[in-house]
Amino acid sequence: MCVDYIDLNRACPKDSFPLPKIDRLVDSTARHAMMSFMDAYSGFHQIPLWPEDQEKTSFVTEQGLYCYKVMSFGLKNAPATFQRLVNTVFAKQLGRNIESYIDDMIVKSKQKMDHLDDLRETFETLRTYQMRLNPKKCIFGVSSGKFLGFLVDERGIEANPDKLNAELKYPTVEKFGFALFLASKKLRPYFLAHWLIVYTDQPLKRPFTNLEASGRVLNWAIELNAFDILYEPRKAIKGQAFADLIAEMTRPPYLKNEKTQWASNNEAEYEALICGIQMSKAAGAAEVLVLSDSQLIVNQVKGEYEAKDDAMIKYLEKVRQEVQQLTSFEIQHIPRSENNKAYALSKLASSASCDTPRHVFWEVKQLKSIDASRT
Numbered sequence: 216m217c218v219d220y221i222d223l224n225r226a227c228p229k230d231s232f233p234l235p236k237i238d239r240l241v242d243s244t245a246r247h248a249m250m251s252f253m254d255a256y257s258g259f260h261q262i263p264l265w266p267e268d269q270e271k272t273s274f275v276t277e278q279g280l281y282c283y284k285v286m287s288f289g290l291k292n293a294p295a296t297f298q299r300l301v302n303t304v305f306a307k308q309l310g311r312n313i314e315s316y317i318d319d320m321i322v323k324s325k326q327k328m329d330h331l332d333d334l335r336e337t338f339e340t341l342r343t344y345q346m347r348l349n350p351k352k353c354i355f356g357v358s359s360g361k362f363l364g365f366l367v368d369e370r371g372i373e374a375n376p377d378k379l380n381a382e383l384k385y386p387t388v389e390k391f392g393f394a395l396f397l398a399s400k401k402l403r404p405y406f407l408a409h410w411l412i413v414y415t416d417q418p419l420k421r422p423f424t425n426l427e428a429s430g431r432v433l434n435w436a437i438e439l440n441a442f443d444i445l446y447e448p449r450k451a452i453k454g455q456a457f458a459d460l461i462a463e464m465t466r467p468p469y470l471k472n473e474k475t476q477w478a479s480n481n482e483a484e485y486e487a488l489i490c491g492i493q494m495s496k497a498a499g500a501a502e503v504l505v506l507s508d509s510q511l512i513v514n515q516v517k518g519e520y521e522a523k524d525d526a527m528i529k530y531l532e533k534v535r536q537e538v539q540q541l542t543s544f545e546i547q548h549i550p551r552s553e554n555n556k557a558y559a560l561s562k563l564a565s566s567a568s569c570d571t572p573r574h575v576f577w578e579v580k581q582l583k584s585i586d587a588s589r590t
Contacts, residue, residue, distance in 0.1 A: 258318030
């Protein structure tokens, strides 16, 4: 039965209790492993009316005069009242393992094994407050489902396929026209302020300029005629594609930065040695054995080679300062082909992608270890 409550709704003050934001509910529901969708059975009818207000819902039938004892559909404040009830009943669960928009409720679980516990907690709450569900509209233990017009699953949010069928069945011309119509809605200030040229291989000019179409296409054409739009056939795209490729793939010219000091190979070997000694000391090591494939570094540290370059002299002094705090320090030369462990670590650290999770931490040093301004 449908009762007209227009006059009653005008006389009643508006309940300012806020309804949840649909976008927030959908975002918080997505990316859960298992969900259960529930719907309250005649939700509004589960809330009794105040006895003094029951006669205000009176209506006449052929059998006599009747009134509602429970909250009726069509009342202005019914959604806010039911939402307040749900927020009160599920105060300990909302946002954690349940979301609700009026009488549409969903139980969500990050792990599948936790879903039974979440459902048990929900049903205990429903039983405590004697709230009833509509079994025909309830779905339990699924990995995806429709919630408030969206399809939510463990991957995220997807458009409801039921709402896409009509658009997917459009002919190609109508799809292009629909896309242009949506763009005009979202970019209306830009469309009003500029002349627009639409390059397309679809015959959009005739239906959208002569108003010869009918139905939805005619409505789109009327809306689009408010803008200055020129429809031109698409030009050859081979040359444009080549130009776009060059523009995208061409690297910007390298401009030398005076603040950037690139290290030579020998300096990089010394930096690796110094960093290794510092990390060993930080780990509490007192005796350190270094295996290096740099013959120059090994012999300079041992004193067999003389460091003549200013940078090499500074690096050698830095190494000697670092090893003073060690109980024992020894450096040996080893061929690169035999230094497998260090080689494997260097490849793992510099690899852009790896089949296994990365456990090697690396740092880009902006200053040399011998730089006096190093902080």
